[in-house]
Amino acid sequence: MTGISFLQFGCGNMGGAMLAGWLAGGIPAESFTVVDPYLAAAPEGVRLLKEAPAAGAQPDVVLLGFKPQQLPDAAAAVAPHVGPGTLLLSILAGVDLATLRAAFPQAGAIVRVMPNLAAALGKSPIALVGDAQGEAKALTERLMAPLGQAEWLSGEDQMDLVTALAGSGPAFVYRVIDALAEGAAALGLPRDQADRLALAMVEGAATLAAQSPYGPGELARRVASPGGVTQVGLDVLDADRRLVSLMEDTLRGARDRSAEMTEEARRKR
Numbered sequence: 001m002t003g004i005s006f007l008q009f010g011c012g013n014m015g016g017a018m019l020a021g022w023l024a025g026g027i028p029a030e031s032f033t034v035v036d037p038y039l040a041a042a043p044e045g046v047r048l049l050k051e052a053p054a055a056g057a058q059p060d061v062v063l064l065g066f067k068p069q070q071l072p073d074a075a076a077a078v079a080p081h082v083g084p085g086t087l088l089l090s091i092l093a094g095v096d097l098a099t100l101r102a103a104f105p106q107a108g109a110i111v112r113v114m115p116n117l118a119a120a121l122g123k124s125p126i127a128l129v130g131d132a133q134g135e136a137k138a139l140t141e142r143l144m145a146p147l148g149q150a151e152w153l154s155g156e157d158q159m160d161l162v163t164a165l166a167g168s169g170p171a172f173v174y175r176v177i178d179a180l181a182e183g184a185a186a187l188g189l190p191r192d193q194a195d196r197l198a199l200a201m202v203e204g205a206a207t208l209a210a211q212s213p214y215g216p217g218e219l220a221r222r223v224a225s226p227g228g229v230t231q232v233g234l235d236v237l238d239a240d241r242r243l244v245s246l247m248e249d250t251l252r253g254a255r256d257r258s259a260e261m262t263e264e265a266r267r268k269r
Contacts, residue, residue, distance in 0.1 A: 004031055004139075005059040007081055009052070009074060011036045014091055015065030017120040018147060019043065024122065025146025033059075035077075055080035061087045061143070062107075064100075068092040068261060075103040084108045087136050089143075091115065093163055094261025097130060097156055109136035112159060114167045115147055124148035127162040129155070160262065164254035172250055177202050 029045025111130030
């Protein structure tokens with residue numbers, strides 16, 4: 001994907017993962033200018049600035065990759081680079097489209113993007129919501145393709161929940177992996193061995209699930225035999241819907257915090 005100019009404001013963990021995914025996907029490094037006062041070095045060929053460049057030709061794509069609470073202060077530096085021909089992508093959790101449109105009224109199109117760190121590997125789920133149409137929507141989809149599986153949401157009201165599921169979800173999975181290993185260690189395995197086995201098991205199970213025509217629930221049923229070892233473990237997880245209830249509570253808490261952040265951002269407009 002050549003001939004597209006990117007101006008990326010902020011290159012922390014998530015912004016860095018997206019940049020890595022784009023570079024791995026074949027977008028030339030010279031297409032990117034990163035503005036980040038805290039970044040020690042950028043990937044080879046990527047232009048790194050400590051502050052926003054002087055206003056000039058507006059880039060095709062501007063990515064907002066800083067902390068959400070920095071938007072009020074950062075908007076003045078970003079706005080001169082956003083015009084009618086600019087696709088504005090935002091990974092600012094909790095900052096809604098109305099807030100973004102108020103800050104950048106000249107933007108040709110605005111899309112909220114919710115990926116996770118697996119974007120660096122091209123394996124991220126990516127939620128999209130915005131006002132992009134026609135060429136801007138097609139460009140958004142082309143840009144997301146090297147990063148993972150993109151899904152357009154039917155409404156922005158779904159973004160808080162998807163933020164909890166797809167954005168925060170890896171942390172919850174890491175906790176489950178850690179808990180599996182800790183449980184095995186408590187029952188007698190050396191902890192380092194339990195860590196390796198738990199991680200390898202989850203990696204293999206996820207790969208198999210991604211390639212299988214069956215859903216995860218059906219796969220679990222197929223692994224288990226009535227009265228067998230796996231079924232006894234599943235019975236523990238399924239008792240009183242304890243695992244489902246735990247996941248519902250986890251996602252609800254994360255979703256509600258995302259909604260609170262959205263409201264905080266609105267009040268600062």
